[in-house]
Amino acid sequence: MHAILPPDPAVYPPALVISGLVKSFAGMRAVDGLDLVVPAGEIYALLGPNGAGKTTTLRMVTGLARPDAGSIRLFGVDALADPIAAKQMLAWLPDEPLLYDKLTAAEYLAFIAGLWRVPADVAAARADRLLARLGLADKRDARCEGFSRGMKQKLALAGALIHEPRLLILDEPLTGLDAAAARVVKDMLIEFVGTGATVIITTHILEVAERMAARIGIIRAGRLVAEGTMAELAAGRGAGTTLEDVFLELAAA
Numbered sequence: 001m002h003a004i005l006p007p008d009p010a011v012y013p014p015a016l017v018i019s020g021l022v023k024s025f026a027g028m029r030a031v032d033g034l035d036l037v038v039p040a041g042e043i044y045a046l047l048g049p050n051g052a053g054k055t056t057t058l059r060m061v062t063g064l065a066r067p068d069a070g071s072i073r074l075f076g077v078d079a080l081a082d083p084i085a086a087k088q089m090l091a092w093l094p095d096e097p098l099l100y101d102k103l104t105a106a107e108y109l110a111f112i113a114g115l116w117r118v119p120a121d122v123a124a125a126r127a128d129r130l131l132a133r134l135g136l137a138d139k140r141d142a143r144c145e146g147f148s149r150g151m152k153q154k155l156a157l158a159g160a161l162i163h164e165p166r167l168l169i170l171d172e173p174l175t176g177l178d179a180a181a182a183r184v185v186k187d188m189l190i191e192f193v194g195t196g197a198t199v200i201i202t203t204h205i206l207e208v209a210e211r212m213a214a215r216i217g218i219i220r221a222g223r224l225v226a227e228g229t230m231a232e233l234a235a236g237r238g239a240g241t242t243l244e245d246v247f248l249e250l251a252a253a
């Protein structure tokens with residue numbers, strides 16, 4: 001029998017490797033020497049109390065903010081030295097995405113696809129498929145200005161997926177979604193990693209992280225305080241330990 005070896009990092013590098021990341025605002029270290037590894041092909045949940053530094057970290061990963069120190073590698077690419085190559089591989093869905101009110105849903109998706117140089121016919125087919133999946137097919141030619149918050153959130157997700165990124169990063173993706181829409185988004189994220197892609201989410205809904213994420217990282221005051229599978233996080237804490245138990249213990253410590 002052959003031993004099962006871990007994937008060779010030279011051939012299958014992790015989706016994200018953060019080392020010694022630091023970002024300060026007016027002398028306050030929002031991210032304070034963060035080290036984090038996200039394996040490819042999984043859903044990873046980044047958790048932490050309000051102000052822990054989650055959004056600041058992800059803004060640096062996506063190139064929207066410059067770290068004071070540290071390194072970020074995306075699929076082996078140095079994101080600080082080669083930001084264009086890094087950006088091509090990822091999509092970022094902020095918690096309050098900005099749409100263009102005067103564009104219709106179809107026009108918005110065509111516009112985003114154009115930025116990524118997705119051929120128009122490929123983009124149109126993907127847009128129709130994504131709008132149908134998200135229950136927005138009948139809003140295809142409606143302007144975004146009339147959309148509810150949840151509809152905007154779903155359209156922004158379609159926009160994030162239109163260039164088929166290798167890594168999708170979502171900040172609180174379920175905020176504002178009704179139960180049915182939240183289910184569709186969760187199912188889509190699971191299907192997306194099934195294609196080999198990687199997803200990183202932040203969420204305050206611990207059940208979502210517990211049920212969906214292969215691995216969970218908990219940060220507090222800009223540092224990683226725990227990380228692993230749910231079983232690893234619960235180890236040594238007694239039968240029936242929930243993520244909420246682990247989170248409340250570590251986040252408040």
Ligand SMILES: Nc1ncnc2c1ncn2[C@@H]1O[C@H](COP(=O)(O)OP(=O)(O)OP(=O)(O)O)[C@@H](O)[C@H]1O
Pocket residue numbers: 025030048049050051052053054055056057
């Ligand atoms: N542009 C900024 N200017 C000044 N301070 C900032 C800025 N962005 C973030 N901060 C501070 O950095 C710290 C971390 O904020 P961040 O938004 O990363 O936390 P978070 O973990 O995403 O929190 P939440 O769960 O509340 O969204 C907070 O103290 C916040 O006030």
